[in-house]
Amino acid sequence: LEGSVWGKLYESFPSVMKHLPGPHNKLFTNFDLVKDFIHEEVEKHKKDLDHNNPRDYIDTFLIEMDKHKEPELGFNETNLTLCSLDLFLAGTETTSTTLQWALVYLINHPDVQEKVQEEIDKVIGQSRLPSMADRSNMPYTNAV
Structure with missing residues (x-):
């Protein structure tokens, strides 16, 4: 849905589209589900975090949060969630768009x-x- 006409309209007119019914509202539900999933992963990582052996992006970000307590540096949980979400969604959109164009090419x-x-x-x-x-x-x- 993100790459659809509804998604593009929402990108262009978010304040208007929030109040209109339509399939674009599924974006909000899906966004919240993914955000909740990432938040759960962050909580799991906090419980067994080893500062000397980071396993992944979340561990590394949490370690930097502990090192830099200044909020203006951006090392906070909200930013961690949003950056993780960006990484997750960036791969999804480019893959689906590439597949769509490949199918169009093969059809033509x-x-x-x-x-x-x-x-x-x-x-x-x-x-x-x-x-x-x-x-x-x-x-x-x-x-x-």
Whole structure:
């Protein structure tokens, strides 16, 4: 929904769109769910944080929060949640947009679509799912 017309309208007119009914309201629900999930992860990380052995981004941010108590530096839980959310959503939007354009390209170029399908059938067949190991055996599909 984020990359949809409703999402784009919300980006352009957030104060108006908050008051209009429509599928864009699902964004608020989903945003809150992801925000709650990240908050739960932060709480779990706080419980078993090892300052000498950070496991990931959240641990590193929490360690910096402990080092820098000045609020103007931005090391606070709200910023940690929002930065984590940015990392999560950035990957989601770019992946979905890339897949949409790939499908549009294949629809508009049936000859390319046919060659890709032939290569997939030859390398993978119909009896199993593809794996990352198949990639090196499918140069045409990989290039497309």
